[in-house]
Amino acid sequence: MTDIFVAIFSLSGAIFILFACIGLLxxxxxxxxxxxxxxxxTLGIGLLLLAAAIHFQDFSITTRIFAIxxxxxxxxxxxxxxxxxxxxxxxxxxxxxxxxxxxxxxxDKVTQELKSEDVEExxxxxKKEKELIxxxxxx
Numbered sequence: 001m002t003d004i005f006v007a008i009f010s011l012s013g014a015i016f017i018l019f020a021c022i023g024l025l026x027x028x029x030x031x032x033x034x035x036x037x038x039x040x041x042t043l044g045i046g047l048l049l050l051a052a053a054i055h056f057q058d059f060s061i062t063t064r065i066f067a068i069x070x071x072x073x074x075x076x077x078x079x080x081x082x083x084x085x086x087x088x089x090x091x092x093x094x095x096x097x098x099x100x101x102x103x104x105x106x107x108d109k110v111t112q113e114l115k116s117e118d119v120e121e122x123x124x125x126x127k128k129e130k131e132l133i134x135x136x137x138x139x
Contacts, residue, residue: 006055013047016040029095030087038080042072 023036046069053065088103089112106115 002054002057006051009047009051009054013044013049013051016044016047018044020044029098030092031084031094034080034084034087038076042076045069045072 017040020037020040023040024033027033027036049065049069053062056062089107089109094101103114107113108115
């Protein structure tokens, strides 16, 4: 019975890794490639490691495998985000049919500062508070 589970998980993992490879070749820009490979490869590696844990059925191996899976689940999205952010700031172009560019107009290349909507709204609200205080002093 465990051989069936091992076969199912390892085959599923291999298929997801294949999807990640195909996505790497088929996606039109770096940002979509990062997204596809991070999601599909993480799931594929996780399934392959789960198949290994089921196959060996040893407590020390299983705990190491779950530690590796946890490490991959924690680090893959962060590293993909940082690679995408560095790509954007270094000037890698978006795909010509991209609909949204959330960072457009928020990054100053000269000062290398990234402006957030929240920070700008906070500054505006503080300016309004100061103006109100000047107009209507407290007694």
